Amino acid sequence: MIAAIFPVQADIVVTIESKSSNQRTLQEEIALNRIQREALFEAIDDGFCIIEFIDGPHGPLSDYVHIEANSGYQRHTGISDIIGKRLREIEPDNPDTWLAIYGKVLQTGEPVRFEQEFVAIKRHIEVAATRVGSPEMRQVSVLFRDVTARVRLETALRENVQRVQLALAAGAIIGTWLWDVPADQFNIDEGFANAFGLDPEQPRTGVKLEKIIETVHPEDREGLLAAITKALAQGGPYAHQYRTKRRDGRYYWLEANGRVDLDVNGAPSKFPGVLIDMEGRRAIEAERDHAIASLRALNETLELRVEERTSALLKAEEALRQSQKMEAVGQLSGGLAHDFNNILAGINGSLELLKIRLAQGRLADVDRHLSGAQSAIKRAASLTQRMLAFSRRQTLDPKPANPNHIVAGMTELIGRSVGPSIAIRMSAASDLWNTFVDIGQLENALLNLCINARDAMPDGGTLTIESSNCHLDDARASQLGLSTGAYVSLCVSDTGIGMSKDVVARAFDPFFTTKPVGQGTGLGLSMVYGFAGQSGGTAHIDSEPEQGTRICIYLPRYEGEESLENNVQLAAAVAAAGERKTILIVDDEPLVRTVSAEILKDLGYRLIEAEDGPSALKLMALDLQPDLLITDVGLPNGLNGRQLADAIRAQRPNLPVLFITGYAENAVLNHGDLEAGMQILTKPFATDALTARVESLIGGKSGVA
Known part of the structure; x- marks a missing residue:
């Protein structure tokens, strides 16, 4: 429809x-x-792929990509998911060989067959390559198989043949054999029979392996059987050295060198080979070993003589070092004697004048002479601190700090110290790391370097203060005498007269100075160097005459945050307002103990005194409940100040402690290990310094006198 x-x-x-x-x-x-x-x-057991040439960064047809491949590709190469991969991706170090071969196939259309090492996978492959279609298609088909095992076998056989040829040429072959493995029958020649001590008149066909093994040295039989078993299992070349007994009853070294042929089922069939005489070579090796042993013995006696000579040189070097040490001690003691005699003269003079004025009733002059004596004492304390800084024994109170903030706080002081003729330039790293340092000592060191720079520029110049972060590698760290790692550097540079190499080498020595008499103590740079070393860093000088000087302080990086003032307060140690607070003071020096006690009594504190650690512990055993422990670090009678504090804190964990010291070994008092509620005061100290520390630890003055 x-x-x-x-x-x-x-x-x-x-x-x-x-x-x-x-x-x-x-x-x-x-x-x-x-x-x-x-x-x-x-269905193809061999590897198969189709490659397509592409243009690349190296030019036209400078690479190719795999567009098809069968599973045999992975079996024969070990490379999975090859489709889509480029030649330069899988063979980056050897692409030109493959591009040349396959490029010729693409251009001419003529197929090729060849063997080539596939470097990337460490295999040898047998290859047949044919162009696919017209050159415009840019494609080549590749059929290949892994022939690595055959190539290695052929190489081994060639090496074996070369060894046999060399042995034949040298007349070293002493016998031959052919072993029918399935039948266990050896066909041997007369030389083989002689080598194994067999009767050459007996039949040399059908000899059993067991008969041959009987003549092998007992120590070598197990190794020989293992080598034969391995060769029969794997096929291919075989070589093994062992000893056999000949008809004279002696054992001789030989090498059996042959090849195991496998049948179509992989089972061993024929095992032909030759015997090579090794006795002469073994004798040469024995002579070589004897010569090596003799040389070793000679070396040992030579080492002994070298050690004796080295010991003598070391003794001479030690004597020279001791002489130099005594010279340095003499220089050091002379400088100390000069400075301390001046200070003592000032103190003695002030005290004598004070005595005279008191006798005369001239009280108006008392304060002036007291001030003079106190000023001299402060100079002595400063000199002591400088010496301790040089020897890395001063008492430090380190805190996490940022050197940029320290420099910024000293800008005005530095400007007044160096005067108007010196231009000051600051170069501060914006992201400067923190370091763990005694802030007051770093301020002293920086001011010292700035004053030295001023003195090096009598006609004016530029003073530069730089801060930076630095990573010291092995070479630079070794040059500075530090460990590899992260450091903060603070450098002071000037445009002054500079230093010679000899002066730079001695600049950190105590009492060494190039300044005129009366214008320098020679302790400034030694103090800077000692302080930096005690803080885990170092100081370094770069200078040339008339080229200025640059001195850098290196301090280890501190990973934590910068701290504010030490405001740690122990709430349990703070008594209620108006209560009378008790202080236990321990010092073996009666005068120091009495003076400190008098100062604190005047402030309304209740003082309990002890002369050493055991005495203090006896007082604590009487249920003494002090609000503060003040103790000297260097106490006698088997218990130092730190040990005393630890013992008391075992019962009173929150008890504040103030350590008094003029000299403290790190093993006794390490400021990095101080616990909360512990502080340090260095002798000699001013009255206000003592009262400030006490008030900070127990919360202010006592309300009851």
Whole structure:
């Protein structure tokens, strides 16, 4: 009906249906062809791939990509998921070899067969390559297989043949054999029979392995059987050295060198080989070993003589070092005697004048003479601290700090100290690390360096203060005498007269100075150097005459945050307002103990005194409940100040402690190990310094006198 009304349209429908049917048939054929081709690819045991040349950064046709591959590709190369990978991706160090071979196939259309090492996977492959279609398609098909085992076997056989040829040329072959392995029958020649002590008149066909093994040295039999078993299992070349007994009853060294042939089932079939005489070589090796032993003995006696000579040189060097040490001690003691005699003269003079004025009733002059004596005492304390700084024995009170903040706080003081003729330039690292340092001592060191720089520029110049972060590698750290790692550097540079190499070498020595008499003590730089070393760092000088000087202090980086003032308070140690607070003071020096007690009594504290650690512990055993322990570090009678504090704190863990010291070994008092509520005061100290420390530890003055 529809066809009658619309005849033309009906023809169109039939045509469309016919075309649709043809398309389905074509698609089915294509799918079938694809399945058949994939089945064909997988049926090939060898590796197979199709590569397509591409242009790359190295030029036209400078690379190729794998567009098809069978599973045999991975079996023969060990490379998985090869489709989509480029040559330069899998063989980056050796692409030109493959590009040249396959490029010629693409250009000429001539197929090739060859063997080539696949460097990236350390295998040898046998390859057949053919162009696919026209050159414009840029495709080459590659069929290959892994022949690494065969190549290695051939190499080993060639080496074996070369050894046998060399042995034949040298007349070293003394016998041959052919072993029928399945039948266990040896066919041997007369030389073989002689080498194994067999009767040459007996039949030399059908000899059993057991008969041969009987003549092998007992110590070598196990190793020989193991080597034979391994060769039979693997096939290929075989070589082993052992001893056999000949008819004269002596054992001789030989080497058996042969090859195991395997049948189609991989089982050993034939085992031919030759015997090589090793006795002469072994004799040479024995002579060599004897010569080596003799040389070793000679070396040992030589080492002994060298040690004796070295010992003598060391003694001479030690004597020279002792002489230099005594010279340095003499210089040091002379400088100390000069400075301390001046100080003592000032103190003695002030006290004598004080005595005279008191006798005269001239009380108005008393304060002036007391001030003079106190000033001299402060100078003596400063001199002592400088010497302790040089020897790295001063008492430090380190805290986490940022050198930039320290420099910023000293800018005005430095400007006044160096005067208007010196231009000051600051160069501060914006992200400077923190360090763990005694802030007061670092301020003293910086001011000392700035004053030295001023003195080096009598006609004016530029003083530069720089801070920076630095990582010291092995070479630089070794040069500075430090450990490798992160450090903060603070450097002071000047444009002054500079120093010679000889002066730089001695600049850190105590009492060494190039300044005129009366203008320098020679302790400034030695103090800076000692302080830096005691803080875990160092100081370093770079200088040349007329080129200025640069001195840098290196301090280890501190990973923590910068601390504010030490505001640690022990709440348990703070008594209620108005209470009378008790202080236990321990010092073996009666005058120091009495003076300290008098000062604190005047402030309203209740003082209990002890002369050493055992006495203090006896007082604590009487249920003494002090609010503060003040103790000298260097106490007699077997208990130093730190040990006393630890013993008391075992019962009173929150008890504040103030250590008094003029000299403290790190083993006794290490400031990095001080616990909360512990502080240090260095002798000699001012009255206000003592009262300030006491108030900070126990919360202010006592309210009851």
